[in-house]
Amino acid sequence: MSRTPTGYTRLQIALHWIIFLLIAVQFLFHDGMEDVWRAVMRDTYAGPTAGAILHVAVGLAVLALVVIRLGVKLKRGSPRLPENEPALLKTTASVTHWVLYGLMVVVPVSGAVAWFTVNEGAGEAHEVLKTLLMLVVLLHVAGALVQRFVLKSDVMTRMLRPSP
Numbered sequence: 001m002s003r004t005p006t007g008y009t010r011l012q013i014a015l016h017w018i019i020f021l022l023i024a025v026q027f028l029f030h031d032g033m034e035d036v037w038r039a040v041m042r043d044t045y046a047g048p049t050a051g052a053i054l055h056v057a058v059g060l061a062v063l064a065l066v067v068i069r070l071g072v073k074l075k076r077g078s079p080r081l082p083e084n085e086p087a088l089l090k091t092t093a094s095v096t097h098w099v100l101y102g103l104m105v106v107v108p109v110s111g112a113v114a115w116f117t118v119n120e121g122a123g124e125a126h127e128v129l130k131t132l133l134m135l136v137v138l139l140h141v142a143g144a145l146v147q148r149f150v151l152k153s154d155v156m157t158r159m160l161r162p163s164p
């Protein structure tokens, strides 16, 4: 990483919003996976349904895209929050971002361990971790809205408009 960038590239922005959409799909349409998992746990499993296949495919796509995204972040870096903002806010934002990256890895990994090795404990971990992901995303969205409407900074715009 040569110097701190002033914004996000087209690729970083595309990955942020594509991953957001895929995670939204996982939270909105998980009933199919839950039904199949219940059957697996009760030994009445009769093969995967379209809902379960969709959940696995979309979840693994999130994992693959997050690995690419982390690679880009480690190579290029991320823009800093505006200089004039309190240090505590900047630290909270940075910690939140790293926690989000961590959860975007461990949520699909725990799901994959549960599914591919039929591991009940990993299934329970997956359930707890996805709730944590949802809570941290809510904090993150609140932060983005505060930046936009209270602090009136350009932070929201930079996740919409690419910088070179």
Ligand code: HEM
Pocket (backbone or CB within 6 Å): 023, 026, 027, 030, 033, 034, 037, 055, 056, 058, 059, 060, 062, 104, 107, 108, 109, 110, 111, 112, 113, 114, 115, 116, 122, 123, 124, 126, 127, 130
């Ligand atoms: C970012 C990716 C993922 C998200 C956000 C996500 C989210 C969810 C949600 C919301 C549920 C319903 C839990 C409940 O309320 O009972 C669930 C269940 C499940 N998911 Fe995922 N999932 C992801 C990736 C994956 C992957 C990649 C796999 C497997 C390869 C997987 C396997 C499972 C299984 C087996 C269940 C049923 C067990 C349980 O309830 O924990 N998930 N997931």
Ligand code: HEM
Pocket (backbone or CB within 6 Å): 016, 019, 020, 023, 024, 073, 078, 079, 080, 081, 093, 097, 098, 100, 101, 104, 137, 140, 141, 144, 145, 155, 156, 157, 158, 159
């Ligand atoms: C699943 C949902 C989401 C996840 C997992 C997520 C994750 C992340 C992560 C990890 C970053 C840090 C990027 C980096 O510096 O490497 C980021 C940045 C950002 N996100 Fe999200 N995000 C989500 C949804 C949203 C939503 C709904 C909004 C808007 C309301 C939003 C607005 C932003 C903004 C404005 C930034 C740039 C922050 C900055 O430049 O300091 N995100 N997001």
